Amino acid sequence: MSFREKYARLGERYERIDGPLERFFDTLRRKAARFVSGEVLEVGVGTGFMLPYYSREIELHAIDAVPEMLEVAKKRAEELGLNARFYVMDAERLEFPDESFDTVVSAFVFCTIPNPERAMKELYRVLKPGGRAVFLEHTKSDCRLVNWLLLKPLDLFLGWLIGDNTLRETHRLVEKYFDVEHEESHYSGVVRLMIARKPEKI
Template sequence: MTDTKPKACETPTAKQQRVWDKAAPSYDKQMAFFERVQFAGGREWLAERAQGRVLEVAVGTGRNLPFYAKDIELTGIELSPEMLAIARQRATELDISADLRQGDAANLPIEDGSFDTVVCALSLCTIPDPRRAIAEMHRALAPGGRLLLLDHIGSSWPPVYALQWLAERLTIQLAGEHFTRRQLPLVRSAGLEIVETSRSKAGTVERIYAVKPGVPIEG
């Protein structure tokens, strides 16, 4: 049985692993509503732009898997063993060949410049160090490679932002969940060039398509 009790001197990463291990059995059911209402079309948007050797950071239970093109070469990294087990089962059911590994977004177990596309969906809101995670995604990309992000962020409407800030007083403590973060400045400061961005739902949902500068290396 998974131990879900907080540990003394628990690191932020260890806390996230514990939280997601506990959430894994009910995660798909909980997310179904939000993906229909708040994030509708987001996973399809990511998958349509992914190409070549694709790395998905925080692959979770594999909810993006049905949307990827059949000709991509997919690697997925996930911190939680319980979430990863569900992703592997989903890949088997969909007859998708994917290299799904346990790992930390802040220390990706991959070689420099080894992917054409890096995807991260609805995860930088909980990853303890999003700046470090984006730097790792940048490292993973080959020159000319694509970074594709989908996440909830701080609203552009002040009354909603205020409610998000209040909610964070509880959610950060309990589950490491942030509602007022925004990833776009971190992507820019990491040296990636923005190709496309959009915000929706009172500015609380953002999609980002950026590229790593440089000429793509021919395989």
């Protein structure tokens, strides 16, 4: 079963199952949202955990590959009064023109994308030169003990439940494509906040 099918089967129940864990990261979501401005693309919006923290001044375009999750996010955006549009779309094949956005956002998404490098290339493509990329991601820990005792068992469970990969080095992929301006490592690197830029054209 693909990750799309797994998330589709969860639908609104995802809030009850994963919500308590996701809310543990609300402080980091709030911090990440401070770096968001202009015309914004959020990939993998899910049920909209980032939405309460966005400024009402941004123009938000949010995508997700799972329509059932997107419907929950739409309702949340309406309740919050956000200027937002939602699209059923795959992060690996974005249907936007080159250099469309001032900011791109990914919050706990790259651990589930089947081909993360292809998705990173797409984010790079649709971001304007000099634009900002905001990543808040689960990543492989800097501590081997944490990887073996926590992340590997969690990887087996979450991989079965929602196709999640807790051992990806998304931070290395960000460094490959963007100029990192700020990075925070939390819980021995299990969670990282990265603020980066797409280089200006010469």
